[in-house]
Amino acid sequence: MKKVMMGNHAVSYGARLSRVDVIAAYPITPQTQIVEELSELCADGKLDAKFIKVESEHSAMASCMGASAAGGRAFTATSSQGLALMHELLHFSSGGRLPIVMANVNRALGPGWNIWTEQTDSLAQRDTGWLQFYCENNQEVLDTVIMSYKIAEQLSLPVMLVLDAFILSHTYEIVDIPEQEAIDGYLPPYKPEIKMDVDNPHAFGALVTPDHYYEIRYKLQETMDRAPEVARKAGEEYGKLVGRPYDIVEPYMLDDADVVIVAAGTLVSNSRAVINEYREKGIKVGLLKLRMFRPFPTKRVRELLAGKKKIAVIDRNISFGATGIFYQELKAALYGQNNGAGSPDIFGFIIGLGGRDVTLEDIAEIVDYTLEKEKNEEDIIWMGLKR
Amino acid sequence: MNHVDIQPRIPEPELMYSGHLACPGCGASLAMRYALKALGNNTMVIIPACCWSIIAGPFPYSALGVPIYHTAFETAAAVASGMKAALDQQGKSDVTVMAWAGDGGTYDIGFQALSGAAERNEDFLYVCYDNEAYMNTGIQRSSSTPFGAWTTTTPENHRKERPKKDIVGILAAHRIPYLATVSVAYPEDFIRKFQKARSIRGMKFIQILSPCPPGWKTADDQSIHISRLAVESRIFPLLEIEHGEKYTLNLEPEGISVRDYLEAQGRFRKLSEQDVAYIQNEVDRKWEMLKRQVS
Numbered sequence: 001m002k003k004v005m006m007g008n009h010a011v012s013y014g015a016r017l018s019r020v021d022v023i024a025a026y027p028i029t030p031q032t033q034i035v036e037e038l039s040e041l042c043a044d045g046k047l048d049a050k051f052i053k054v055e056s057e058h059s060a061m062a063s064c065m066g067a068s069a070a071g072g073r074a075f076t077a078t079s080s081q082g083l084a085l086m087h088e089l090l091h092f093s094s095g096g097r098l099p100i101v102m103a104n105v106n107r108a109l110g111p112g113w114n115i116w117t118e119q120t121d122s123l124a125q126r127d128t129g130w131l132q133f134y135c136e137n138n139q140e141v142l143d144t145v146i147m148s149y150k151i152a153e154q155l156s157l158p159v160m161l162v163l164d165a166f167i168l169s170h171t172y173e174i175v176d177i178p179e180q181e182a183i184d185g186y187l188p189p190y191k192p193e194i195k196m197d198v199d200n201p202h203a204f205g206a207l208v209t210p211d212h213y214y215e216i217r218y219k220l221q222e223t224m225d226r227a228p229e230v231a232r233k234a235g236e237e238y239g240k241l242v243g244r245p246y247d248i249v250e251p252y253m254l255d256d257a258d259v260v261i262v263a264a265g266t267l268v269s270n271s272r273a274v275i276n277e278y279r280e281k282g283i284k285v286g287l288l289k290l291r292m293f294r295p296f297p298t299k300r301v302r303e304l305l306a307g308k309k310k311i312a313v314i315d316r317n318i319s320f321g322a323t324g325i326f327y328q329e330l331k332a333a334l335y336g337q338n339n340g341a342g343s344p345d346i347f348g349f350i351i352g353l354g355g356r357d358v359t360l361e362d363i364a365e366i367v368d369y370t371l372e373k374e375k376n377e378e379d380i381i382w383m384g385l386k387r
Numbered sequence: 388m389n390h391v392d393i394q395p396r397i398p399e400p401e402l403m404y405s406g407h408l409a410c411p412g413c414g415a416s417l418a419m420r421y422a423l424k425a426l427g428n429n430t431m432v433i434i435p436a437c438c439w440s441i442i443a444g445p446f447p448y449s450a451l452g453v454p455i456y457h458t459a460f461e462t463a464a465a466v467a468s469g470m471k472a473a474l475d476q477q478g479k480s481d482v483t484v485m486a487w488a489g490d491g492g493t494y495d496i497g498f499q500a501l502s503g504a505a506e507r508n509e510d511f512l513y514v515c516y517d518n519e520a521y522m523n524t525g526i527q528r529s530s531s532t533p534f535g536a537w538t539t540t541t542p543e544n545h546r547k548e549r550p551k552k553d554i555v556g557i558l559a560a561h562r563i564p565y566l567a568t569v570s571v572a573y574p575e576d577f578i579r580k581f582q583k584a585r586s587i588r589g590m591k592f593i594q595i596l597s598p599c600p601p602g603w604k605t606a607d608d609q610s611i612h613i614s615r616l617a618v619e620s621r622i623f624p625l626l627e628i629e630h631g632e633k634y635t636l637n638l639e640p641e642g643i644s645v646r647d648y649l650e651a652q653g654r655f656r657k658l659s660e661q662d663v664a665y666i667q668n669e670v671d672r673k674w675e676m677l678k679r680q681v682s
Contacts, residue, residue, distance in 0.1 A: 024468070
C-alpha cells in the first residue's frame with residue numbers, strides 16, 4: 001500500500017512492521033513524531049508493544065537494554081543532544097551484544113541551539129560498536145528499519161539508522177508500505193539463544209579481568225567484520241521480497257567516472273541530480289553512496305574506487321581539529337594499500353553545517369573544483385563559508 | 388512450655404553461594420542472601436555499578452542462583468522497566484524483577500531514573516542497600532552520608548555538614564504502592580517485607596541499612612549489633628508506607644541514646660558533645676513526625 005508520509009512516520013511504520021515488543025523513548029525535535037506515532041499505534045492496539053515513556057534518552061537506551069536482555073525486540077529513536085546523552089550506553093549495549101535498533105535524526109549539536117540537520121551527532125558515535133546506516137529518502141527509511149532488525153539479530157549487535165533532520169524527518173514523500181505477512185516471513189520473531197532466563201540463570205556483563213576482556217573485544221570486532229556481508233544479503237533478500245534491493249554501498253554512473261562524489265544521506269540525492277546534468281554535457285562524474293558507515297565497508301569501497309583519479313567527499317559534519325569524518329574514513333580505507341601507489345586524490349568538502357541549505361549549485365561547485373584542481377591542496381575545503 | 392514453634396520463618400533454600408567477594412562482615416551480602424531467600428528463584432536481579440558488581444564475582448562466575456544483569460551506574464531503574472516490559476510481553480509477568488543498587492546508584496547518579504520509574508509506577512522491586520557512602524571506590528561521601536560522618540572526601544576537618552537525604556520521604560511523595568525499610572538485624576521482618584513486596588503490583592522500594600566495616604570503621608563482627616543499635620536508637624525506623632499515605636511502624640523501640648550507635652563506629656569518632664546532642668535532637672524530632680504520620 002502506498003501512502004504519503006513524513007520521514008519520521010516512515011520510521012514508525014518500519015518499527016510497527018518489525019513487530020517491536022518494547023519501545024522506550026523521550027521527545028526531542030526533530031525526532032518527536034516517530035514516537036508520537038508509535039505511541040498512537042500502541043494506544044490504538046495496532047501495535048502490540050509496551051511503550052515506556054522514560055524521563056531521559058539515557059533511560060530510553062537503558063530500558064531498551066533491559067528489554068533486549070530479556071529477549072524482547074527493542075526500539076528507540078533520538079537525535080543530537082539525546083544521542084550524545086546516550087553515549088555511555090551505546091558502548092554498553094553493543095558490548096552486551098544486544099540487537100537494539102534506533103533511529104537517529106541527524107541534527108546539529110549545541111550550543112547555540114540548532115535543530116537543523118548535520119551528521120556530526122551520529123558520526124561522533126562511530127567507535128561505540130553500533131552499526132550505522134544512512135538513508136536517502138523516506139522509502140529507504142522505512143525499509144532500513146526492517147532490515148536493521150534482520151541484521152542486528154543475526155549479529156547480536158545494535159543498529160542505528162540515520163535520517164536527515166527536516167529534509168527527511170518532516171518532508172512528505174510517497175512510501176510503499178510492505179504487507180505485514182511478507183515482513184513476517186522476512187523477519188521472524190526474535191528468539192535469542194542467550195537471554196535473562198530464570199530457568200537458565202547466568203550473569204551478564206560481570207566484571208571481566210584482562211585475562212578475558214581482550215578476547216571479548218576481539219569477538220565484537222570479528223562480528224563487525226562479518227557485518228558487511230550479512231547486511232548485503234539482508235538487502236538483497238529484502239529486494240527479492242518487495243522489489244527494492246539495497247546494498248551497503250551503491251554506485252551511480254561510477255564505472256567510467258573521472259570524478260567520483262562520495263556522500264551519505266540526502267546529499268546523495270542532490271549529487272545524483274548534478275551528475276545527471278554533467279553527464280548530459282558529456283562530463284564523466286559518478287557517485288558512491290555510503291549506506292553503511294559502521295562497520296566501514298572498506299573492501300567494497302576499495303573495489304569500487306580502484307583506479308579512480310579524483311574523489312570528492314562531501315561532509316556535513318566535522319571532527320574538530322581534524323577534518324570531515326567521511327573524508328577521514330575514505331582516506332583510511334584507500335591509503336596504505338600497495339604502498340600508496342595508484343591511490344586517488346581525495347578532496348574533502350565541508351558544507352551545510354547546522355542545516356544551511358545545500359543546493360545543486362553547491363554540488364556543481366564541488367564537482368568543478370575537483371575537476372579543475374590538479375591535486376588536493378588542503379584537508380578541508382570549506383563550502384559557502386562567510387569569511 | 389509444652390509447645391515450641393519450630394516452623395522456620397526464614398526460608399531454607401539458598402540462592403546466594405559461597406565464593407562471593409564481599410568483605411568480612413558486609414551487611415550487603417547478608418542482605419542479598421535474605422532477599423533471595425524471600426523472593427525465590429523466579430527472580431531476575433539488576434545490579435548497577437556498586438559493591439555488588441564485585442561481590443557477585445567476575446566473569447565467568449556468579450555467586451547467585453538467579454540471572455544477573457550488570458549495568459551502568461545510573462540505569463538500574465530504567466533497565467528494570469525495560470526488562471519487566473519484555474517479560475510482560477512474553478507472558479512472564481510472574482517473574483520478580485529486582486533492581487539492587489547502593490546508595491550512590493540510588494540517591495545520587497541513579498536518582499533521575501528511579502524517580503521516573505516510580506512516577507510511572509513500573510512493576511518491579513527497587514532495593515537500595517544503603518551503606519551511606521561510595522564504598523566500592525573507597526569511602527567517598529554520597530548524599531546518603533549522615534551528618535558528621537568521616538569519609539575520604541569529608542575528612543575530619545571538612546566533615547559533612549548536611550543531613551542524609553530523606554530517600555524514604557522522597558519515594559513516599561511518589562505515592563508508590565509499597566515502600567519499606569529493613570535491617571539485617573531483624574531477618575523475620577526483612578523476609579516478610581520482601582515477600583509482601585513480591586506480591587504487590589507496581590513499584591516497590593525497600594531500603595536496607597547496610598553496615599560496611601571498612602567504611603564505618605567497625606570490627607567485622609559488629610554489623611548485626613550496629614544494625615540493631617540503629618533501630619533501637621530510632622535512627623533507622625523499621626516501617627512500611629503504602630501509596631505514600633498509610634504508614635506502619637513495625638517496631639517501636641524505647642529509644643536508646645544515639646550515642647550508643649555513634650560511638651560504636653570509627654567514622655563518628657570526632658563528633659563533639661554538641662554534635663551528638665544535635666543528632667539526638669534531629670532523631671527525636673523525626674521520630675515524633677513519624678509517629679504523627681502513623682496515626
